Amino acid sequence: MNGCVKITILSDKLALPDFEGEHGLSFIVEADRQILFDTGASDLFLRNADKLGVNLKEIDTVVISHGHYDHGNGLQYISGKRIITHPCAFTTRYSGRSGRNLTIAVTRENIEARNTLVESREPLWLSERIVYLGKIERTMSFERELVPQFHFAGGTADPIIDDSAIAIKTAKGIFVISGCAHSGICNIVEQARKVCQQSKVYGVIGGFHMTEVNEQLSQTIDYLKETGSEYVLPSHCTSPEVINEFRKNFKGENVKTGMIFEF
DSSP states (O other): OOOOOEEEEEEOSSBOTTOOOOSOOEEEEESSSEEEEOOOSSSHHHHHHHHHTOOGGGOOEEEOOSSOHHHHGGGGGOOSSEEEEOTTTTOOEEETTTOOBOSOSSOHHHHHHHSEEEEOSSOEESSSSEEEOOSOOOOOGGGSSOOTTEEETTSOBOOOTTOOEEEEEETTEEEEEESOOTTOHHHHHHHHHHHHTOOOEEEEEEEOOOOSOSHHHHHHHHHHHHTTOOEEEEETTSOHHHHHHHHHHSBOOOOOBTOEEEO
8 A cells, every 4th residue: 555645735824935925724635636625715726736837637636625715615616526515615704703704705616517516424435545524423512512602694603524534544643634623633543543444643733613722632642652653744723822732742843835845
């Protein structure tokens, strides 16, 4: 089994010189095939792909981690692809803090008119090595109450049950790619271990949705160490203070738009 994983950062909050960042996330993930993982908040992923000399026309599959604008708004610029996401990804939802509408700007019907939409609550293998994890089981006690700050149109709390991720099987262990980890980064990693039937984790990258240095962070670090994780690269919705704590405990560097990681 080839252990190579390549991740190209098309959109994230930080950026290399000559690139532009945003509050959004979009990666190209390569193992035994290429996947576009999330599309960011705008057309920035397209512009940065051009700067990197990446031809997105060669990629036929797009995974949307969950139904927030900063991960799915770029869908309005995509056609002729297979779009994979959870069935609840197009639900209307709001921020409990600001009241901002967080819904993806393009409708399910619009996407279906231009693409092949595949909605799945179950894990879905995209190749021999890459799997979309489907609905994440929330079993970690310290991650069970992560999303009280979001709500639906009627005011009911939104647990963001559509939040998912992808995992890649490698000879060195599983590599996990997260969008925001509203379902908990440890819950996501645990599901990846179960679905991939591998206990060793090689690396984790993406949004962790963690902003405070607290007991949850300490337990998260302990858990990832127990899995054998070597590279941990939080980005996007993760605070600088939290990222710094992960830097103290694992290999990796600050994720920036324009970077290319090879593991």
